[in-house]
Amino acid sequence: MAKTIVQEFTKGLWDEIPPFRLVLGLCPTLAVTKSVENGIGMGVAFTFVLLCSNILVSALRKVIPPKVRIACFIIIIATFVTVVELLMQAYTYKLFLQLGIFIPLIVVNCIVLGRAEAFASKKGIAASFADAMGMGIGFTLALTALAAFREILGAGTFTLGNIAGWILSLVGIGTLDLWSSPLQVFGPSFQPFQFMIEAPGAFVCLGLMLCIMNLFKK
Amino acid sequence: MGDYIVLAISCILVNNILLAQYLGNCPFLGTSKKMETAVGMSMAVVFVLVLAGVITWIVEMYVLKMFGLEYLRTIAFILVIASLVQFVEMFLKKSIPALYAGLGIFLPLITTNCAVMGVVLINVNEEYNFLQAVVSSFAYAAGFGLALILFAGIRERILLARVPRPLLDTSIGLVTAGMFSLAFFAFKGMV
Numbered sequence: 001m002a003k004t005i006v007q008e009f010t011k012g013l014w015d016e017i018p019p020f021r022l023v024l025g026l027c028p029t030l031a032v033t034k035s036v037e038n039g040i041g042m043g044v045a046f047t048f049v050l051l052c053s054n055i056l057v058s059a060l061r062k063v064i065p066p067k068v069r070i071a072c073f074i075i076i077i078a079t080f081v082t083v084v085e086l087l088m089q090a091y092t093y094k095l096f097l098q099l100g101i102f103i104p105l106i107v108v109n110c111i112v113l114g115r116a117e118a119f120a121s122k123k124g125i126a127a128s129f130a131d132a133m134g135m136g137i138g139f140t141l142a143l144t145a146l147a148a149f150r151e152i153l154g155a156g157t158f159t160l161g162n163i164a165g166w167i168l169s170l171v172g173i174g175t176l177d178l179w180s181s182p183l184q185v186f187g188p189s190f191q192p193f194q195f196m197i198e199a200p201g202a203f204v205c206l207g208l209m210l211c212i213m214n215l216f217k218k
Numbered sequence: 219m220g221d222y223i224v225l226a227i228s229c230i231l232v233n234n235i236l237l238a239q240y241l242g243n244c245p246f247l248g249t250s251k252k253m254e255t256a257v258g259m260s261m262a263v264v265f266v267l268v269l270a271g272v273i274t275w276i277v278e279m280y281v282l283k284m285f286g287l288e289y290l291r292t293i294a295f296i297l298v299i300a301s302l303v304q305f306v307e308m309f310l311k312k313s314i315p316a317l318y319a320g321l322g323i324f325l326p327l328i329t330t331n332c333a334v335m336g337v338v339l340i341n342v343n344e345e346y347n348f349l350q351a352v353v354s355s356f357a358y359a360a361g362f363g364l365a366l367i368l369f370a371g372i373r374e375r376i377l378l379a380r381v382p383r384p385l386l387d388t389s390i391g392l393v394t395a396g397m398f399s400l401a402f403f404a405f406k407g408m409v
Contacts (some may be wrong), residue, residue, distance in 0.1 A: 031239075107296050192386055202240065207388075
């Protein structure tokens with residue numbers, strides 16, 4: 001059942017999109033999706049770690065002894081998490097403070113270790129790259145969707161943030177200032193639905209989104 | 219003494235690790251389908267988390283801080299936790315086989331349980347002293363067990379209920395967890 005590179009990439013976007021189809025990595029999904037900006041930031045950090053670790057694990061797959069492979073994977077992942085942590089501290093300090101302990105916690109994210117174990121340690125570098133890109137973008141999209149839902153209802157705003165705003169303004173849609181400040185979605189008389197921003201709302205929203213995904217699966 | 223009791227209550231109920239801090243949710247949903255697995259997982263977490271709390275505190279104070287290596291914290295802690303879990307597994311297998319039979323399959327899962335890593339990072343961020351770190355590790359683990367065992371009880375009941383098809387399994391589990399978290403939300407402002 002040889003899949004092409006394109007198939008490896010696209011399966012992460014719909015068929016096996018993490019946190020929905022693979023119910024792994026729930027903690028960051030629930031915790032950082034209070035605002036779209038945090039969701040995208042987490043998604044980008046996660047994608048970077050997954051991409052680097054998948055490539056390195058795949059490149060070293062013939063060198064790593066099978067008995068200690070999990071320990072090796074964890075060290076590789078932890079290294080890239082440290083890189084991301086320091087980069088974010090240097091360049092996106094506000095985001096770094098908001099994501100808090102969830103950046104170092106990418107190291108125990110089951111998806112990263114799961115992809116290293118189930119995919120990258122068996123396949124070639126190109127396939128692993130495609131797999132990581134697909135999974136990473138899928139995860140970012142999922143986080144963004146969940147965060148948009150929660151932020152719009154819970155705070156009445158939509159904040160795209162610096163990272164995505166910068167990309168959009170490069171393409172010529174809007175300006176960086178427009179995207180990085182909160183957009184009021186509803187009128188001034190809107191009463192925020194506080195429940196959505198708090199922990200219970202996170203669980204219920206994710207549960208309902210899974211339900212919607214299941215409806216489409218039929 | 220009073221301070222430690224307040225700390226313990228705040229870690230168990232107010233800042234419950236599963237329902238208020240969003241940590242350790244994968245095992246929360248994964249092992250809560252049966253009461254037995256929930257109890258086993260809770261015990262394993264209590265056991266490992268207290269040990270990890272003690273050891274990482276020592277590592278942080280006398281290795282990382284002393285030599286100015288704080289930027290290596292993530293790597294150091296994950297190595298400590300991973301090797302601790304391995305060590306505990308081997309130790310239990312040799313000396314307390316009865317306990318190993320109960321906890322055995324849950325121990326390897328704990329390495330990637332973000333509750334453990336999360337709590338030791340919280341201990342460092344809050345700059346707890348040694349005793350506070352031990353109390354908070356134990357109390358967070360107890361809160362994990364409390365929430366997991368209560369939740370497993372509810373989920374066993376859900377099996378008997380007629381759930382709409384798209385909501386089956388994880389989906390209804392998450393919605394229930396939301397309601398559950400709402401109940402724990404009432405403890406906010408207690409401490």
